[in-house]
Amino acid sequence: xxxxxxxxxxxxxxxxxxxxxxxxxxxxxxxxxxxxxxxxxxxxxxxxxxxxxxxxxxxxxxxxxxxxxxxxxxxxxxxxxxxxxxxxxxxxxxxxxxxxxxxxxxxxxxxxxxxxxxxxxxxxxxxxxxxxxxxxxxxxxxxxxxxxxxxxxxxxxxxxxxxxxxxxxxxxxxxxxxxxxxxxxxxxxxxxxxxxxxxxxxxxxxxxxxxxxxxxxxxxxxxxxxxxxxxxxxxxxxxxxxxxxxxxxxxxxxxxxxxxxxxxxxxxxxxxxxxx
Numbered sequence: 001x002x003x004x005x006x007x008x009x010x011x012x013x014x015x016x017x018x019x020x021x022x023x024x025x026x027x028x029x030x031x032x033x034x035x036x037x038x039x040x041x042x043x044x045x046x047x048x049x050x051x052x053x054x055x056x057x058x059x060x061x062x063x064x065x066x067x068x069x070x071x072x073x074x075x076x077x078x079x080x081x082x083x084x085x086x087x088x089x090x091x092x093x094x095x096x097x098x099x100x101x102x103x104x105x106x107x108x109x110x111x112x113x114x115x116x117x118x119x120x121x122x123x124x125x126x127x128x129x130x131x132x133x134x135x136x137x138x139x140x141x142x143x144x145x146x147x148x149x150x151x152x153x154x155x156x157x158x159x160x161x162x163x164x165x166x167x168x169x170x171x172x173x174x175x176x177x178x179x180x181x182x183x184x185x186x187x188x189x190x191x192x193x194x195x196x197x198x199x200x201x202x203x204x205x206x207x208x209x210x211x212x213x214x215x216x217x218x219x220x221x222x223x224x225x226x227x228x229x230x231x232x233x234x235x236x237x238x239x240x241x242x243x244x245x246x247x248x249x250x251x252x253x254x255x256x257x258x259x260x261x262x263x264x265x266x267x268x269x270x271x272x273x274x275x276x
Contacts, residue, residue, distance in 0.1 A: 001054055004035040004096055015073065023069045030055055030066045031075060034089060035096065040170070041105035041205070042092025046078060046085035081108040093171045093198065100175055109206035116199065164194045171198060173205040174215045181218035188222045200227040207234035 010032070020027035033055030038044045044051070052063030067087065070076040077088045088110045165185040169178065188197060204227065208215060213236060216226060 001036045002039075002102070004032075006032060006035075016075075019069060019073055023065070025061065025066050025069055026056060026059065027066065027069060030063070031070060034070075034076075034087075035092070038087075038089055038092060039105045039107060040098040040102045041107070041109070042089040042096075043105050043107040043109070044087050045107070046087045077110050079110045083108070086110070093167050093202065096170070097166050098170050100178070104173070104175075104210060104212075106210065109209055112203050112206050164189060164198075168194075168198050168201050169218060171201045171205055172218045172221070173208045173210070174212045174218060177217050177219050181222065184219045184222035188225070188227070192227070197227060203231060204234050207231060208236060211236040 011028070013028070016028050016031060034044065034051070037051055037054055046067070048062070048064035048067055051067070052059075052061070056063065067076065067078070071078050071087075074090070077090055079086055079088070086107055165182045168185050168189075169175075169181055172181070185197075204221075215236075216224075221227070
């Protein structure tokens with residue numbers, strides 16, 4: 001279980017209340033508990049018995065009914081992978097800003113079409129329910145003082161844009177260079193609607209499926225508008241033997257010296273020739 005945030009407006013969520021009244025199940029408390037059970041991508045293993053023990057240990061209920069009820073109203077997405085069944089909270093990246101020290105998701109991503117359908121139908125989208133909205137970040141303060149440098153044009157301060165930039169950064173698969181990444185995302189948000197940019201970022205993360213080898217730094221990806229690339233090119237490159245390319249570790253000084261000695265021997269005696 002993990003620490004998550006919640007705002008008072010969550011308790012005014014009419015659709016969650018309606019679902020709880022209709023199903024006669026503890027929907028609201030269970031939904032908030034699932035945020036704590038989910039990883040930084042909003043994913044969790046679909047294990048009703050274990051989830052019930054974590055979220056409602058003292059209640060005598062069938063937690064699978066709670067999960068099914070939340071799924072029917074698009075609060076959750078249920079999907080299967082080769083390693084089992086999983087769940088995902090579609091609105092999670094919009095309402096949570098995750099600590100950078102929390103490790104990346106190790107669970108498979110949901111199918112993008114199912115995730116998009118749930119986002120389109122999710123009751124927390126319109127009107128937006130600020131059930132766990134992060135603290136507003138003023139991007140003018142990212143570099144410490146003064147105005148933002150290195151950006152084309154003058155982008156006026158906009159707390160909501162800074163807020164949205166944090167959500168998009170949280171959805172990107174590689175968490176490096178955060179200040180530069182946030183500036184690049186804020187710049188992109190002047191031309192691309194937030195919902196569209198977030199959906200493309202989530203699709204890119206799903207295509208990478210946890211593989212960050214040779215993944216562009218987020219600042220580079222957004223500055224170069226790589227979100228407009230063909231999604232078919234987003235998956236990790238695969239070698240001819242079927243394995244993913246992985247970066248080679250740096251050579252040791254000893255290894256470099258041995259290779260230099262071998263090259264010197266070749267120059268002196270020729271290749272594949274024994275030394276006298």
